[in-house]
Amino acid sequence: MIEVRNVFKHYGNVTALDDVSFTVNEGEIVGFLGPNGAGKSTMMNIVTGYLSSTSGEASVCGIDVLENPDEAKKKIGFLPEQPPLYREMKVSEYLNFVYELKKCTLNRKAHLDEIMAVTKIAGVKDRLIGNLSKGYRQRVGIAQALVGNPPVMIFDEPTVGLDPKQIIEIRNLIRNLGKNHTVVLSTHILPEVQSVCDRILIINEGRLIADEKTENVARAAASDRKYTVKVAGPRRDVLRELRALGGVRFAEDTGDGDADGAVFAVEAERGIDIRKQMFNMLAAKGWPIMELTPRGMSLEEVFVMITDEDERRRNAPERRAGKE
Amino acid sequence: MTAIYKRELRSYFSTPLGYVFSAVYLAVSGLLFALYTLRSSSSDVSSFASMMIFGFVALLPLLTMRSFSDEKRLRTDALLLTSPVSATGIVLGKYLASLTVFAGNLLLSCAYIIPLGKYAAEHSPISPARTFGCFFAMFLVGACFIAVGTFVSSLTESQVVAAVGTMAILFFFAGIALFNGMIDSYAIRTVLSWISLYSRFTNFTYGMFDFASLVYYLSFAAVFVFLTVRVTERRRWI
Incomplete structure (x- = not known):
């Protein structure tokens, strides 16, 4: 058309x-x-x-x-x-x-x-x-x-x-x-x-x-899993435990938070769902999760990903040619 | 073209512009008419007509200032330019709508002749040919001025720039005749009086049908309408 x-x-x-x-x-x-x-x-x-x-x-x-x-x-x-x-x-x-x-x-x-x-x-x-x-x-x-x-x-x-x-x-x-x-x-x-x-x-x-x-x-x-999680617990300890959790690629204290708890940004390794482990771990410590929000990718991130993939695809044959 | 013509015409009178223009036009023309005929005990409308040309310099830009500049400012030109209408159709629709409002007012002001005829009947009766010639010439000059105004308005997004720019250009064309006497060179004088819209006026006021001047006025208007079409088409290419 x-x-x-x-x-x-x-x-x-x-x-x-x-x-x-x-x-x-x-x-x-x-x-x-x-x-x-x-x-x-x-x-x-x-x-x-x-x-x-x-x-x-x-x-x-x-x-x-x-x-x-x-x-x-x-x-x-x-x-x-x-x-x-x-x-x-x-x-x-x-x-x-x-x-x-x-x-x-x-x-x-x-x-x-x-x-x-x-x-x-x-x-x-x-x-x-x-x-x-x-x-x-x-x-x-x-x-x-x-x-x-x-x-x-x-x-x-x-x-x-x-x-x-x-x-x-x-x-x-x-x-x-x-x-x-x-x-x-x-x-x-x-x-x-x-x-x-x-x-x-x-x-x-x-x-x-x-x-x-x-x-x-x-x-x-959706393949890159990012969450913001609000936890009622001591900021520093929670952050340390989150970082130590298996499958977590990245965790950070956003500095936000209120009387309910502190807000952290957590990113999982590709292909791993960390929600269950995170819940179990935090529950065991007695730090309840007040909010858990999957953070969709921003447009910029999708761009970066797609352009990266695009470039990787384009460069792949060249690299192979270089090795030979 | 008819759709645009109808919309333009309606928009003159669904905004204050049409009413303000008509009111000012009729007031100015009425005043000048009274001054140059009734007050000077003359049944000859030619001095009224030539004064009106300078009135047009100030008035007609108000009629055309909005025509394209507003469309550009409000981005409504996107509708016109993506519709199955040619640039010529768009320009002619707008031009003819402005011309219609002007012609309507001119026609209304013809009514001034009635009281003049009543008072002038005894001593110097009105000459129908000369009177008709004057109004016809006024219409031709107005048609030229509106073409210039439409053109200038297609060049800018600002109504004020369109109005003032048009006034400047019109003043040049109408005013050449005034400055002509100050120039020594015969050659320049001849050229200037040839392009002067004002000088071409006189034969009509004597009641003569001046074919050369008619062609001049019509081509003058056509050139500016054509230029407006070119500007409108060019907008796509910027």
């Missing part, structure tokens, strides 16, 4: 995208993951035809974005990083405007009513967009992308600035859209792609460094 080949983008001396190629198949939900400034938005803007690449090709449904922009744009619903909303318009006026702008041919009233129902904005359709809360504006932005029922949806950071309940709603909405649309979304939040996407593209400093199924990334992220 989406094909990007060898795309470069330079802003003056700055290279925003460096030889990016990927494909997105029909019906997939693909997540673009990367820290701020990695080139996620630039990539999406190029696919939607908002920006053009310095070199390389992008096509949507087999239509080249540069050669036949009007046809390609009809296939895409796009939610930019900042939803393109006119504050002085009412929600319904705005959606009608987008309907005309996109030259839709579907039954106008039924189509717009359906979109407003799906995005749950029917209740605010007669209010000015400028008076809506951030969450509602984001939904109107998503509604705008749905107008015309395009086969490809591109969402740039769709859940930014929303409260947790809204985030869950938007994620469910995207998951539902993914049943009969091709969806690409960008985010810098790892759990977000894990919960929504089938496949993850990790982009860093303009380069695509990983293209993996979500399960693989999730497995990789």
Whole structure:
């Protein structure tokens, strides 16, 4: 559905995208993951035809974005990083405007009513967009992308600035859209792609460094076991015993804590579950565990791991060649 | 294009801008009309028309300052540029919407002729050809000014910069005629009076249909509309 080949983008001396190629198949939900400034938005803007690449090709449904922009744009619903909303318009006026702008041919009233129902904005359709809360504006932005029922949806950071309940709603909405649309979304939040996407593209400093199924990334992220544990007991002794425990690679006093106990960071050796031993040991000492939280990997850690693996894979044949 | 045209037109009157512009336009034009016709006991509207051109220098930038700069500032241009509408369609939609608001006000101000006709009837009756010529020429000059304003607004994200920049450029085009007398060189004078929007005005005020000037005005507006289209397309390539 989406094909990007060898795309470069330079802003003056700055290279925003460096030889990016990927494909997105029909019906997939693909997540673009990367820290701020990695080139996620630039990539999406190029696919939607908002920006053009310095070199390389992008096509949507087999239509080249540069050669036949009007046809390609009809296939895409796009939610930019900042939803393109006119504050002085009412929600319904705005959606009608987008309907005309996109030259839709579907039954106008039924189509717009359906979109407003799906995005749950029917209740605010007669209010000015400028008076809506951030969450509602984001939904109107998503509604705008749905107008015309395009086969490809591109969402740039769709859940930014929303409260947790809204985030869950938007994620469910995207998951539902993914049943009969091709969806690409960008985010810098790892759990977000894990919960929504089938496949993850990790982009860093303009380069695509990983293209993996979500399960693989999730497995990789879970393989290193890190916990924060709050223990009611004397700090120094607890730390000493934790360090002495078999399977513990690393333990540290975080310095945090309250009347309940002191907080420690513990990391297990790869492939070993230390929770039982830790519980037994601390219980035996009479230092109860007040809290035990598995600490998921931060995005940076996943990056480091994936880039490391990537480099190891790339260097492996060379090393072998060097030995011979 | 029609979708953008309709939205722009509606947005003029769902924000205060359209009302403020109309109010100021009608007040200024009414005052100048009274001064240059009724107060000076003349049925000739040509001095009113030429004064209005300087009024346009101050007024019309207010109409166009927002057109592209606001879209860029609020990032709503992302919607327009990722929709199946050409850059030409976007620019024309916006240009024609601004032109419509201006033309509507101009048409309203035509009503001033009614009281003038009533008082002037005895001594110096109104010449329909000259009066029509004046208003038609005002429309042409306004169309040129709006094209310049739309262009300048496509260059910046700031409404203030767009308005002041447009005023400066318009003042240059309208003011050339004023400075022309101070220049000795015949060659420079000829060139300046040729590009002066103001000098091209006169034949219309005599009630003559000046085809060369009509072509000049239309191409002037077309050039700036074209430049705006280029700027809009270029935005993708930055």
